[in-house]
Amino acid sequence: MVIQYKCPNCGDDMAFDSESGKLSCGSCGRTDAIEGFSDEFITTRFSDDEAKEYVCNNCGASVITDADTSATSCSFCGAAVVLADRVSGIHAPDKVIPFQISKEEAIQAFKKWCKNGRLTPKGFMSADRIKGITGIYVPFWLYDLHSVANVNARATRVREYTQGNYIYTETKYYDVHRKIDLTFNKVPVDASEKMNDDLMDKLEPYDYGSLKDFKTPYLAGYLAEKYNYNNKDLFPRVKSKVSGYIDKYISSTISGYSSVRYEEKRVNTKETNAHYVLLPVWMVYYDYDKQEHTFAMNGVNGKVVGKPPLSMAKVSAWFGSIAAATFITAKILTLIVGGDIW
Secondary structure (H helix, E strand, C coil): CEEEEECCCCCCEEEEECCCCEEEECCCCCEECCCCCCHHHEEEEECCCCCEEEECCCCCCEEEECCCCCEEECCCCCCEEECCCECCCCCCCCEECCCCCCHHHHHHHHHHHHHCCCCCCHHHHCCCCEEEEEEEEEEEEEEEEEEEEEEEEEEEEEEEEEECCEEEEEEEEEEEEEEEEEEEEEEEEECCCCCCHHHHHHCCCCCHHHCEECCHHHHCCCEECCCCCCCCCCHHHHHHHHHHHHHHHHHHHCCCCCEEEEEEEEEEEEEEEEEEEEEEEEEEEEEECCEEEEEEEECCCCCEECCCCCCHHHHHHHHHHHHHHHHHHHHHHHHHHCCCCC
């Protein structure tokens, strides 16, 4: 079902306010703590049988409407969409990190980010073409993992020394064995097939100290996605995500050698816990040069990720300045040691 929160004072809709952390009424200004909000002011708009979920072909967001609607606009990107498919059951998350940056703060943070682009076009840096900005709770699985690595390697230490008129090279060989026990806590993997995995990964880190027990009022006034993949589906991805850290840690334990050749590296990673959580993301749609560019912003710390357009003139000037600096440095060195490069 779809839930609405009505203001006890004036009856208007209430929404979660990121600044106060409470439900807030935009009409009369009343605020209420989420934990103490009375059930008598919670209403349902549609039953499970009446609610419909449709997918916007433009941005992939979910559009929820009544059973009689055949076309509408997407509240995520504003595009016209064709409605299809029924809504599945609501998946209740274990935890949620509420939005801590308001829409106005997100807009200002994005504009500041645009102006810092050294290689972006001047027109993009003006940050005056924001087509839309939408707050969405993205589903993630947070994994606790336990990894055990067994490593066998062949290492060498090489030493050169002079004796009389001869230069000697001494090579010593070592068999290296390591058994490493590692624990990872709260490794995030986004669970929505509609969200760009690279963007979601780059939004890290989140402040997991801000995790709260899930309550539906946190979603009021925002969009929310349910997960498409469960924790078992995404386990291969989270293993891949931590594998680089494991390799770096193994390398850090085998130092001081001239060379290291791994003969065996067995890593066994197991899931100890997985929690379904919703994390806050501002999606920003920006028009530039007749194209729409999509950016994502961490709803807690304001970190912006995405690929801005590049100014070819600025890129050429940048490479030109590097080439000129390199040439001048080479010229100075040549003059110092003798010779000429002209």
